[in-house]
Amino acid sequence: MMNGIINVYKEAGFTSFDVVAKLRGVLKQKKIGHTGTLDPDATGVLPICLGTATKVCDLLTDRSKEYIATMLLGVETDTYDCSGTVVNKKPVEVNEERISEILHGFVGESMQIPPMYSALKVNGKKLYEYAREGIKIERKPRKIQIYDLEILHIHLPEVEFRVHCSKGTYIRSICYDAGRIAQCGACMKKLIRTRVDNFMLEDAYTLNEIEELVKSGDVNTIVKPVDSVFSQYPKAVVMDEYSKVLYNGNRLKKQWVCQEMTPPQKVRIYDESGAFIGIYRYEESRKEFKPEKIFWRKE
Known part of the structure; x- marks a missing residue:
């Protein structure tokens, strides 16, 4: 079983679930998860987690994202996009x-009402399922943040823009809301996700490319290790004599860990052979490292 993350380029016409299902067959592996849905018509970056890396699916879903969108003014649709x-x-x-x-008025923190045609659940049922039944559900506004927005091209009635935003932001809703403010209506014509955290569009692979790499035996060259997601945390190594305690997922005393500096709040913990064990939080009051998420598994 492979453990790690593949940066997949999701093509139009595929759902995120379609990509996972296809890769299960290509990689001959069941334990696979995606890091947040992309609409079927949207394209771009969709990190796929394999094996123990499925534990970081939620974490990557929570990271900021970047998109390039095309807004069409003068037209409103029930889904907020051209489909x-x-x-x-x-x-x-x-x-x-x-x-x-x-x-540019959308830059900063704001409250956004998600579209009816979305995968958000209300009472255990997805909003788009209600919408398809003709049932309109009241949606609560959710806090989002637009870190940056750059207009790339305006050729009315179309506007192309790049947006860097927080999790849970619907670009379709930005287009819809902008159209309402402009008093002419608008919908999203095109959407490309160009980045999820440190996974970039230029480094993404299509399903066909991944399949070819599997056939040639080179697919491991594009699988990013799990610890690459946590590069913002410093590395710490546990001495061999305490490896049994380490592998059992117990707390670690400060003196067991090779860390010359005062431990920061979180660290990446490894054994002396270089195997990544997990993310630990240091508790100064107890002078111990407490496991937050363990990724190591006995082969």
């Missing part, structure tokens, strides 16, 4: 300067 049913059309009388002002 939906048109519910309203209006002439576009807004100018480029005003559109730029509206979009």
Whole structure:
């Protein structure tokens, strides 16, 4: 079984679940998970976790993301994108300067109402399932953050922009809300996810490319190790004589760990052979490292 993360380029027409199902067959491995859904029409970065790396799926879902989106003004749909049913059309009388002002107004923290056609669950049922039954559910606004927004091209009625945002941000909703402010309506025409944390678009592989690498025996060359996700934490090594305690997932005394400096709050713990064990939090009051997430497993 492989353990690690593959940076997959999700192509249009595939759901995130489709990608996982396809890779289970290609890699001959059951333990696979994705790191947050992408709409079927959207393309771009979709990190896929294998084996013990499935423990970081939620963590990667929580990381910030970057997209390039194309907004179409003058058209509203029930799904907030061009794949939906048109519910309203209006002439576009807004100018480029005003559109730029509206979009840049989304930068910072705000409350966003998610679209009805989304995978969010209410009472154990996904919103899009209610929508398909013609049932409209009240959605609570959720706090999001737009760290940066750059307009790349304006050729009315279309606007292309890049956005760096927090988890849970719906770019479709940004387009919809911008259209409402512009008083002409809008929907999302195109979406490419260009980055999830440190997984970049230029380093992503299509399903066909991954399949070819499996056939040639080179697929391991594109599997990122689990600890690469935690590069922001310093490395610490546990002495061999305490390896039994380490492998059992117990707390570790400060003196058992090779760490010359005062331990920071979190560290990546390894054994002396270089095997990544997990993420530990240092507790000064007890002078101990407490395991937060263990990734090591006995082969």
